[in-house]
Amino acid sequence: MKKKPKVDRLNHRVKFMTNRRNQLLLKLFNNTTGETEEKLLKLTIEQILSDQLDYYRKFYSNEGPGVIVFRPDFPEKEQMQYITVNKLIRILEAAKEAQQDCEIISKAINIAESIDGEKEGLFIIEDEKDTQLFRINPERMIGSIV
Secondary structure: OOOOOOOOHHHHHHHHHHHHHHHHHHHHHHOOOHHHHHHHHHHHHHHHHHHOHHHHHHHHHHHOOEEEEEOOOOOHHHOEEEEEHHHHHHHHHHHHHOOOOOHHHHHHHHHHHHOOOOOOEEEEEEOOOOEEEEEEEOOOOEEEEO
16 A cells, blocks of 8 residues: 655745745736836835844754855855854954945944844845845834835
């Protein structure tokens, strides 16, 4: 008698929802151009990041102040990383020695040290085109590109 293979329903749902979400986003952006598209994209990113605040709170309480960095172009296991302020400072020093742009890292350090990690979160999205810093506060539902 053959056993039926077990289906990982959660994984299946996640893949389905991801595909469905991507299809809906494509539909949404298909008919927009210019400034409207940028606003919709910014609002979508802010909503996704506000959904990630639970992860930020856990990292913040376990490891201290820091920032969650998303790198969508990296391999799956390396796409999300929590970087503490101490590590950010080391990264900043290395960037200065290499004479690289340090503006985002400096801002991230200043904000990470000043925010209440139980109420808001700090995120960096880094891809091949750009690096953006987001400060998300769901109480005011203000997400800002810093």
